[in-house]
Amino acid sequence: xxxxxxxxxxxxxxxxxxxxxxxxxxxxxxxxxxxxxxxxxxxxxxxxxxxxxxxxxxxxxxxxxxxxxxxxxxxxxxxxxxxxxxxxxxxxxxxxxxxxxxxxxxxxxxxxxxxxxxxxxxxxxxxxxxxxxxxxxxxxxxxxxxxxxxxxxxxxxxxxxxxxxxxxxxxxxxxxxxxxxxxxxxxxxxxxxxxxxxxxxxxxxxxxxxxxxxxxxxxxxxxxxxxxxxxxxxxxxxxxxxxxxxxxxxxxxxxxxxxxxxxxxxxxxxxxxxxxxxxxxxxxxxxxxxxxxxx
Ligand code: PMT
Numbered sequence: 166x167x168x169x170x171x172x173x174x175x176x177x178x179x180x181x182x183x184x185x186x187x188x189x190x191x192x193x194x195x196x197x198x199x200x201x202x203x204x205x206x207x208x209x210x211x212x213x214x215x216x217x218x219x220x221x222x223x224x225x226x227x228x229x230x231x232x233x234x235x236x237x238x239x240x241x242x243x244x245x246x247x248x249x250x251x252x253x254x255x256x257x258x259x260x261x262x263x264x265x266x267x268x269x270x271x272x273x274x275x276x277x278x279x280x281x282x283x284x285x286x287x288x289x290x291x292x293x294x295x296x297x298x299x300x301x302x303x304x305x306x307x308x309x310x311x312x313x314x315x316x317x318x319x320x321x322x323x324x325x326x327x328x329x330x331x332x333x334x335x336x337x338x339x340x341x342x343x344x345x346x347x348x349x350x351x352x353x354x355x356x357x358x359x360x361x362x363x364x365x366x367x368x369x370x371x372x373x374x375x376x377x378x379x380x381x382x383x384x385x386x387x388x389x390x391x392x393x394x395x396x397x398x399x400x401x402x403x404x405x406x407x408x409x410x411x412x413x414x415x416x417x418x419x420x421x422x423x424x425x426x427x428x429x430x431x432x433x434x435x436x437x438x439x440x441x442x443x444x445x446x447x448x449x450x451x452x453x454x455x456x457x458x459x460x
Contacts (some may be wrong), residue, residue: 166202185289189215220266223458225438229309232301232363234347235259236276238294240321242339250316254278256368257314261285263343263434264310272308274300276315287361294318294344301347304361305354310437312366313348314392316407318405319343352387363442366433367408372397379413389440390414392433398423412436417446 168174169191182188185294189212192205207215235257238373239247256274261273262283270425274297282288294317302361305311322343330337348367355365365388369379372395396402401409408429412419414436419431423446439446 166196166200166204167198169204170355187215187219187308192417204303221346223266223333224268226264226310226434229269229441230272230306230307231261231264231269231310231312232272233257233264233311234272234274234276234301234307234313234315234317235261235282236278237316238276238296238297238318238344239292240318240344241325243328245329248339248341250318252276252278252316253280253402253404254282255280255406256408256426257312257373258370259430260312260314260433263427263430264312267434269310272304274293274315294321294347298345298347298350302350302354305351308363308442310364310366311351311414312433312437314350314368316370317347318344346386348382348388349386356387364389366392366437366439368392368394370394370396370402376413376418379411383413383415392429392434412446414446419446 168412178188185439189207191202191203192207194205195201196204233341236251236254237250237252237319239249241247257273258280259276260284261271265283265285272287272289273282274284274289274291275282276297277290277292278294289300290298296316297315300310321344323340323342348365351363353364355361357362367382367386367388367390369375369391371378371393375393375395377392382388384390391413393413394402394408394410398409400407406425407423408426409428410421410433412433419432419436421429436446438444
């Protein structure tokens with residue numbers, strides 16, 4: 166109780182509450198230190214009830230089916246080697262977790278990663294781009310929203326050697342062939358049916374010419390939103406807990422600040438919900454300095 170009442174602890178609690186953190190009052194009674202007073206762990210039932218109340222606060226995707234892709238794909242060269250990338254899955258996992266929190270039934274299609282995925286309705290673990298394509302396309306008809314945050318390999322070895330390639334010459338040449346473009350496949354599937362479903366969100370991981378390239382992907386892959394991700398910015402992109410993205414739609418842009426992937430997920434799903442409900446998305450117009458702004 167003395168620790169709880171200490172001005173430093175009280176000040177820290179005040180700061181946390183000001184930042185929006187919700188706290189639960191401790192119980193009172195006999196304490197482990199030998200004193201009686203306030204400072205006991207709240208009863209488990211109270212904690213669960215409070216957590217339920219917070220989580221149930223915004224069930225805005227109740228009844229919707231959301232499919233999220235996350236992580237890398239690994240393309241095997243031989244039984245021990247592969248072509249891959251640095252995606253940890255964190256961005257896609259944050260979107261899957263937020264959609265679940267909002268009441269959606271979530272399918273998470275994840276490439277191999279060491280990060281623990283969130284609890285979702287269905288977790289499908291895949292390895293290659295082809296496996297990811299199959300997992301997505303067999304579910305697309307029953308899905309309201311598809312968000313593709315995975316870093317899918319664009320090229321893969323045409324042949325997977327059945328034996329480990331032995332070291333012989335000074336160089337080794339691999340022939341890579343294009344993988345299926347899953348985002349474009351969903352966009353085309355939807356277009357062929359003249360359907361607005363599923364709402365389709367892709368990412369664009371770029372190192373230059375960010376917004377122009379994102380716009381080309383939006384149009385070329387028939388998506389509704391592209392989250393343009395400058396992966397060279399500090400705190401953005403692969404294998405970090407934060408990200409900096411600009412959401413790009415046909416006639417709008419929303420530049421989001423550097424923030425946690427959880428907050429990026431919230432902003433992205435707010436935009437998705439607006440599309441599902443036919444509401445306008447609060448546009449910021451072209452980002453100052455972009456080709457659209459200077460045209
Ligand atoms: O996983 P993290 O460590 O959290 O990192 C997050 C991230 C950087 C991977 C993520 O924010 C991100 O930018 N994901 C997209 C990475 C990517 O592959 O971008 P791209 O510009 O190459 O692809 C464009 C879009 O097409 C993406 O939605 C991608 O999923 C999709 N794609 C790409 C190739 C392919 N063969 N099929 C696809 O569907």
